[in-house]
Amino acid sequence: MRTISENRCFGGTQGVYAHDSQATGCEMTFGLFLPEEAAQGPVPVLWFLSGLTCTHENAMVKAGAQAHAALHGIALVFPDTSPRGEGVADDEAFDMGQGAGFYLDATKEPWAPHFRMERYVTEELPKLLFGEVPLAEEQQAITGHSMGGHGALTLAMRHPGRFRSVSAFAPICNPLESDWGQRQFEGYLGSVEAGRVHDATLLMAERGLDAPLMIDTGTADQFGDKLGTAAFAGAVAERRAEATLRLQKGYDHSYFFVSTFMGDHVDFHAEALWA
Amino acid sequence: MRTISENRCFGGTQGVYAHDSQATGCEMTFGLFLPEEAAQGPVPVLWFLSGLTCTHENAMVKAGAQAHAALHGIALVFPDTSPRGEGVADDEAFDMGQGAGFYLDATKEPWAPHFRMERYVTEELPKLLFGEVPLAEEQQAITGHSMGGHGALTLAMRHPGRFRSVSAFAPICNPLESDWGQRQFEGYLGSVEAGRVHDATLLMAERGLDAPLMIDTGTADQFGDKLGTAAFAGAVAERRAEATLRLQKGYDHSYFFVSTFMGDHVDFHAEALWA
Numbered sequence: 421m422r423t424i425s426e427n428r429c430f431g432g433t434q435g436v437y438a439h440d441s442q443a444t445g446c447e448m449t450f451g452l453f454l455p456e457e458a459a460q461g462p463v464p465v466l467w468f469l470s471g472l473t474c475t476h477e478n479a480m481v482k483a484g485a486q487a488h489a490a491l492h493g494i495a496l497v498f499p500d501t502s503p504r505g506e507g508v509a510d511d512e513a514f515d516m517g518q519g520a521g522f523y524l525d526a527t528k529e530p531w532a533p534h535f536r537m538e539r540y541v542t543e544e545l546p547k548l549l550f551g552e553v554p555l556a557e558e559q560q561a562i563t564g565h566s567m568g569g570h571g572a573l574t575l576a577m578r579h580p581g582r583f584r585s586v587s588a589f590a591p592i593c594n595p596l597e598s599d600w601g602q603r604q605f606e607g608y609l610g611s612v613e614a615g616r617v618h619d620a621t622l623l624m625a626e627r628g629l630d631a632p633l634m635i636d637t638g639t640a641d642q643f644g645d646k647l648g649t650a651a652f653a654g655a656v657a658e659r660r661a662e663a664t665l666r667l668q669k670g671y672d673h674s675y676f677f678v679s680t681f682m683g684d685h686v687d688f689h690a691e692a693l694w695a
Numbered sequence: 696m697r698t699i700s701e702n703r704c705f706g707g708t709q710g711v712y713a714h715d716s717q718a719t720g721c722e723m724t725f726g727l728f729l730p731e732e733a734a735q736g737p738v739p740v741l742w743f744l745s746g747l748t749c750t751h752e753n754a755m756v757k758a759g760a761q762a763h764a765a766l767h768g769i770a771l772v773f774p775d776t777s778p779r780g781e782g783v784a785d786d787e788a789f790d791m792g793q794g795a796g797f798y799l800d801a802t803k804e805p806w807a808p809h810f811r812m813e814r815y816v817t818e819e820l821p822k823l824l825f826g827e828v829p830l831a832e833e834q835q836a837i838t839g840h841s842m843g844g845h846g847a848l849t850l851a852m853r854h855p856g857r858f859r860s861v862s863a864f865a866p867i868c869n870p871l872e873s874d875w876g877q878r879q880f881e882g883y884l885g886s887v888e889a890g891r892v893h894d895a896t897l898l899m900a901e902r903g904l905d906a907p908l909m910i911d912t913g914t915a916d917q918f919g920d921k922l923g924t925a926a927f928a929g930a931v932a933e934r935r936a937e938a939t940l941r942l943q944k945g946y947d948h949s950y951f952f953v954s955t956f957m958g959d960h961v962d963f964h965a966e967a968l969w970a
Contacts, residue, residue: 427946427947427949427951427952428913428915428945428946428947428951428952428955429951429952429954429955430954430955431955434951481756481757481950482756482757484759484762484954486951486954487759487762487954487955487958638703640703670703671703672702672703674702675756676702676703676704676709676761677702677703677704679704679705679759679761679762680703680704680705680706680762683762
């Protein structure tokens, strides 16, 4: 872990660190907020997965999460959204390649050698962090925005028992039926069908989620037709999963929306993390 | 006023607007947060002046002010920090020219035709806003960061009776003695001496401030030697002005510092605005 920057923030420290990743075969950068309680011992941790085009930085500076995390003595991790660098494959479209890892492990060229974001986020980065930072491994929660909401939902369902609570802001939750999913599954995995195990709606229908869930999506979301909110809501209701799904009047897809409801989400996670 | 964007945010609206400015002879862009109470009638307004290199956007997306303003039913205005555009003079240094207007009216070439930020912020933009937006002209407060803290302090003392409360984050408050001041006064006004009437420490000594004041500056501020905090603190104490000056342990000059204490500042202004 190389320190890129550390800034005092709400009584704790907002750091940015880089490390060489074996999972992605390149240097990866992430943000880590440690509340002041971390000086006394391990603290619970909330993962925040970001959306298309974002780096580790967007949510870290725009979501306002640190204020709420500090109140509850919770750490925040902001991973990057994909491998990056000159030797890493990319695409002209903003929703494929660098900045658009979709939190899965690619199996097809030219993506396979680097695009292993599921392994990175669920194995390598946790191993690094729990080894070097005072974080309580048994007190983890996960959230995310847009493609990062897809990541939060699918990783939680694919890794049962890991997260005590799960939430998302305007998540892509039925990518098998969306422009934000079909092309990516075809490219990264070889077929749309191969993405079935990375589709939150299908995962909810077939496996379910073993933790309480909370989702906020704006009624004025400009990407509403790509999210699959209705299909996912149906799957949740069908399964009678413990969940709060809110459609927030007039809100769009921006960080102004995310920051507005961040306090509610951190409160929700704090209740599960400190239970 | 041309609408650039409007996003729902904490129950209100975060807008960005542009207009042709006579004061600066170019198009100017600003951010405006209106709380939901503005739908019922005029609301109090807190001006936020930004620092070197910033546009209207930095504080609007990074300071977390809307959350607190919404709680108190207060509007926020985020002006740009200088005139901009191809026909506007500039300098290779980041602390002179575009992005570095210093909230004064330049009298010397090549700056004079456009760099009239005092007139813009204290006359033209208020006239536009109070004419077109439900803001209560008799309920104004002002704050700012770094060069914008300089702006908040000096404009409040140069325009007595206008602001009910004044605050600043890591303000430049003795520019006559600083790299952030001397070169700019010489360029914009023809001499360092001409900047005496734009130096917060001298203004405090000679005129004083007719409103309660609150200042936060970090003890780890990387620009601490340019701010003149000690001189200003001395002038405040000398005058026995109503003021709270806080040195915050370990905090630097970043927006992580600003956002940490934004809630305290908005609470402070709300008390004066709603008195």
